[in-house]
Amino acid sequence: MGRPREYDFKIYGPGERTKSPPNRWCVARLWINDTRKDITLSGNTDPEEARSIAREYIAAATERASEPRGRPERPRTFRELAERYSAVRRISLFEQRHVDRLVAARLASLGHGPLGDVLIEELTPALAQEAAGVLYGRRTEKTMNRAAIAPFSAIVHFGADNHWCSWMRIKGFRTVDRRTPRLAEGDAERLLAAAAAARPKKCDRYKADHPYRHIFLLFLFRQGWRITESLRLTWSQVDLVASRFRNVCVDKGKAVKAAIVMHPDVYEALAGLPEGEPERALRERRGRVFPWFDRGNVYRWLVPFCNDFGIHFRPHMARVEFASQLSEAGQTDTKIMNVCTWTDTRSISRYTRTSERECEQTIALVGRKTPADTGS
Numbered sequence: 261m262g263r264p265r266e267y268d269f270k271i272y273g274p275g276e277r278t279k280s281p282p283n284r285w286c287v288a289r290l291w292i293n294d295t296r297k298d299i300t301l302s303g304n305t306d307p308e309e310a311r312s313i314a315r316e317y318i319a320a321a322t323e324r325a326s327e328p329r330g331r332p333e334r335p336r337t338f339r340e341l342a343e344r345y346s347a348v349r350r351i352s353l354f355e356q357r358h359v360d361r362l363v364a365a366r367l368a369s370l371g372h373g374p375l376g377d378v379l380i381e382e383l384t385p386a387l388a389q390e391a392a393g394v395l396y397g398r399r400t401e402k403t404m405n406r407a408a409i410a411p412f413s414a415i416v417h418f419g420a421d422n423h424w425c426s427w428m429r430i431k432g433f434r435t436v437d438r439r440t441p442r443l444a445e446g447d448a449e450r451l452l453a454a455a456a457a458a459r460p461k462k463c464d465r466y467k468a469d470h471p472y473r474h475i476f477l478l479f480l481f482r483q484g485w486r487i488t489e490s491l492r493l494t495w496s497q498v499d500l501v502a503s504r505f506r507n508v509c510v511d512k513g514k515a516v517k518a519a520i521v522m523h524p525d526v527y528e529a530l531a532g533l534p535e536g537e538p539e540r541a542l543r544e545r546r547g548r549v550f551p552w553f554d555r556g557n558v559y560r561w562l563v564p565f566c567n568d569f570g571i572h573f574r575p576h577m578a579r580v581e582f583a584s585q586l587s588e589a590g591q592t593d594t595k596i597m598n599v600c601t602w603t604d605t606r607s608i609s610r611y612t613r614t615s616e617r618e619c620e621q622t623i624a625l626v627g628r629k630t631p632a633d634t635g636s
Contacts (some may be wrong), residue, residue, distance in 0.1 A: 338377030484582030
C-alpha cells in the first residue's frame, strides 16, 4: 500500500532541517515510487511556494513514469530539446524556471509564437537575443546574459554534443561595469547619528521595529555583511560571551563560516537590548535578531529616511564602505576576508574604492625624489 497523498512530500523551512549546518533555503523531501529524495530549493524561503513547487515536481515525475518506455526519439523542437536537457543534466528548480520562461517566450519574428515550437535546425543566435529582450528587456545586460543567453546556449550545446543539431556560437550582450558607489566622506556617520536620535512619529505604522533601525545600520557599517545575511542572523548564532557570530551562512559560495569576530560597537548595541530579547524573538520571528523578513521591508523605511537627509544609500554600499576603509588602513585582502563574509580574496578587489583624498595623496608620490641611502 502506497503512502497517503498528504505524505507524498514534506517541506522544511529555512533552518528547520535537523542537520548541521542548518539549511539556508526551503528543502522538499519527496517520496516517488517509495523512494525518498531531498531537493534544496535554491533561492526559495517561502514554505507555501515550496509546497506548490513540490506538487508540480511530483505530478511531472508521475506523468513521466506512466509514459511507455522505449527507444528515445530524436528531439525535433526547441521545447523537446529543452526537456531532454533538463532530464539528463538534472538541473535545479531555480534553473528550470529560466528554461521554462525561455521555452514559452513569444517572439515577434515568429509571429508571436513560442520559442519552444521552433525546429532545432532553425535555431539562431538572434532568437536567443530576441527572447532575452522580450523576457528581461527592462533588466540589465548582465541579467539577460545570465537568465536567457546562458540557458539557451547550454541547451543548444547539449544538442550539438549529441549530434542532434549543429554547433553555433551565441554571443551575449556587452555588459557595463556598474560598480556600487561609495558614500561621500562623513555620510555614514551622519546616517548612524540620525538613526540613533530618531524617534517614531505618531503616524508611524511600524513603531515596533523603530529601535532596531540604528542597530541594523550600525551592523551593516561595522560588520560589512550583505543585507540578506544580516536579516537571516538569529540569536542562536550570537555569542556575546566570546564576542563572536557562530555558523554564519554565506550567500555566495554556499559556505558556512564557523566564527566571525563581533565589532565592539555592535557588541555594545546587542548587549544593551532589553533582557529577554532572544526569547521574545524566538516567539515572534523564529529567533531572528532583526524584525524584518526580507529586504523589501527594510527599504520601506530606509529609502524615505535617507531621502530626508539628502543621502543616496543602499545597504550594499555599507559593504563597499567596510572593505574600502580596511583597505585604506593597510589591511590585507586575507584579513578583510576573515573578518567578514567573503570566502575568496579575489572578490574583495571588486568592493574596494579609493577616496579622492587618498587618490590625491597617491598621485603626489609620482616624481617625488627620496634621499639616497648612504649607509652607515
